[in-house]
Amino acid sequence: MRTLALRRGARVAVVAADWRDAFGVVVRGRVQLELRDGGPGPVLGRGAGFWLRGTGVRALRNPGRRTARVRVVTPRPRPSHTRTPRTEPTERNDMNRTNGAGFVAGPATGTRTHPFRGLAGIGCMTALAAVAATALAAALARAAGVDFEIPEGGEAIPLPGFAVVTGFFSLVGVVIALALLRLSARPARRFVWTAVSLTVISLLPPLLSGADAATTATLIGLHLVAATVMIPTLARGLHTRTA
Template identity: 65%
Template sequence: MRTLALPRGARVTVVAAQWRDAFAVVTRGRVQLELRDGEPGPVLGRDAGFWLRGTGVRALRNPGRRTARIRIITPTTGGTTMTSTHATAVLTRTHRFRGLAGTGLLATLAAVVATTLAAALAGAAGADFAIPDGGETIPLPGFAVVTGFFSIIGVVIAAALLRWSARPAPVFLRTALTLTVLSFAPVLLAGADTGTTTALLALHLVPAAVMIPALTRSLAAHTG
């Protein structure tokens, strides 16, 4: 067993003979695989395990700001050590996604409850939620359904970034804030009266205030 350290921006060429029977686990930071044609490949996060034999990967890169570390294991007793480590790495990576999914589910439930309650209070305060002005009224359960749907979309985006992005937390934060701002456009163009428009804009911010911090913190906690 040995440890390979990759400083920020470092690149290490893969020598096939040295990796033929080796299994590796990222123990710190993130590592990007450089494919045979020189194109950037997948980014592997902390606790991700991988083989290089027969893959054609020609180099390992560190796309992050901190030093990445890779623990390299070679079989010692009929492959027992390698198999055990591989199973542990797979289970740990699964745990990361389950942790994110659990956080996302709880945040989604909280966002649905908070948004529905806020909509009820806005209705009691005089917002009629007629789209357009004088048209059909948005029913209260509609707020719960739409909030739940788009919150789940946010969880899916976070999971994709956890799998493929070198810096999932800041990328998710920027993406989520941008999408929140863009979501104001349909409200402003819907033709509702001022009270309803103001209430709908505020209701867009309620689930964002719940989901974005929760998922950003979870992504940061599950990456090295």
């Protein structure tokens, strides 16, 4: 057994002889597989197990900020007097091949949730919370006398419209977070910067709508309510999965 340490941004080439019968387990951080054509492969989180023989993976890299560690287990050689059962080529190839993906990976313990599925679940639940908070705030504002009337068209924004718009843009935020988890070495920081920038841009339409002061201020407040619910939660989820 040996431990492979990959510092932040480090890349280690896969030597076929070293991984011939070895099985790896990510014990800290995250490890990304680099495919045969040089393209980025899956990102394996802590607890993921994998083997590389016959997969075409040519390198391992660390996409996170912390040092990643992989524990590599190599079976002990059998005694010379022990006869090794012969394995048919088709069976051996099936053991080293996954369905077109070029790698084999999965939780070593069976108790950890895949980081993408976990973040997607948190994002969807947070989006529902943002929709509920925004709809409630809009209802309270209307009860207090805010008419939400936009001069262009002369119609008031209906309460369900706030829920629909908040839900749509909240899910856009979840997609951005998932993309950064997949592509960025610093997904939490990049997500906060991107989300805050988009939130600032989203404040421009209320300011340019020509609505009265109460409606404009309330619309801005509703944007900030949704952002306050979504951004910290998703950023915390990204940080947890890259720590």
